[in-house]
Amino acid sequence: MTPETPSSSGSDTSKPPLKTGEERLMVAVRIRPLKSDEHHRALYAADRKTVILEDADKNDPLRHKRVYDKQYTFDVVFGEHSTQEDVYEVTTRNLVKDVLNGFNGTVFAYGPTGAGKTHTMVGDPYEPGIMIRALNDIFEAVRDKGDEYSVTMSYLELYNENIRDLLNPSSGYLELREDSRGRNIQVAGLSEISTTSTDEHSVGESPSLVPALKFPSSSSGHLILVFLDDVSALILDLDS
Numbered sequence: 001m002t003p004e005t006p007s008s009s010g011s012d013t014s015k016p017p018l019k020t021g022e023e024r025l026m027v028a029v030r031i032r033p034l035k036s037d038e039h040h041r042a043l044y045a046a047d048r049k050t051v052i053l054e055d056a057d058k059n060d061p062l063r064h065k066r067v068y069d070k071q072y073t074f075d076v077v078f079g080e081h082s083t084q085e086d087v088y089e090v091t092t093r094n095l096v097k098d099v100l101n102g103f104n105g106t107v108f109a110y111g112p113t114g115a116g117k118t119h120t121m122v123g124d125p126y127e128p129g130i131m132i133r134a135l136n137d138i139f140e141a142v143r144d145k146g147d148e149y150s151v152t153m154s155y156l157e158l159y160n161e162n163i164r165d166l167l168n169p170s171s172g173y174l175e176l177r178e179d180s181r182g183r184n185i186q187v188a189g190l191s192e193i194s195t196t197s198t199d200e201h202s203v204g205e206s207p208s209l210v211p212a213l214k215f216p217s218s219s220s221g222h223l224i225l226v227f228l229d230d231v232s233a234l235i236l237d238l239d240s
């Protein structure tokens, strides 16, 4: 990332949220509120797409009045007062609609410790995060169409390059396998369970989610919800 470069998608993003079916990468930044022991904000949202990173030596008298603040542009920037709903609405709601239509989607949260990944992806019962909202939307959408969809779920953790099945932790470490053409990568032996609601399996309890390496070969939709914490992933498959 260099200052004042366009965001990764490089496309006109003046109208988030994404429309359903639009195929592209969206990079969003969320700035969390300062904690009680943090007294100075060096990074802030200048507008809905721009982050300013303040120059650490700004007050150095030797540097006179020269300003070295850096400006970075993203598809969307959420300021410290952004709500969980706002973040979900802009980044993920339409992705869920795409998954229901058979497309594949991944939501991937990345950031240093304490940045707010868990808060944004999982949240709490009062302020549910992206994962919970996405799952609820999926289950709500398929509730009345039980004959049209089946939902299966896998849940894995990748930590220190070891993969564990969080739905069956006693199975030990699992291996990645790919077919001869390298197209279909699977975690061998990963549990896959049928599910009909977020209540049925308590997915919010183990909040470290990572890249689910299970890519589709059929027309079914796959949603992969990931956050790099201790690295684990929740994979939802929708077959219609």
Ligand SMILES: Nc1ncnc2c1ncn2[C@@H]1O[C@H](COP(=O)(O)OP(=O)(O)OP(=O)(O)O)[C@@H](O)[C@H]1O
Pocket (backbone or CB within 6 Å): 031, 032, 033, 080, 111, 112, 113, 114, 115, 116, 117, 118, 119, 120, 228, 229
């Ligand atoms: N947008 C936000 N609004 C209010 N509080 C927030 C927000 N983002 C993060 N926090 C709070 O900041 C603290 C750190 O956030 P969180 O645990 O989500 O970080 P993390 O990126 O998951 O960290 P780690 O990688 O260490 O697990 C938590 O107390 C969380 O509630």
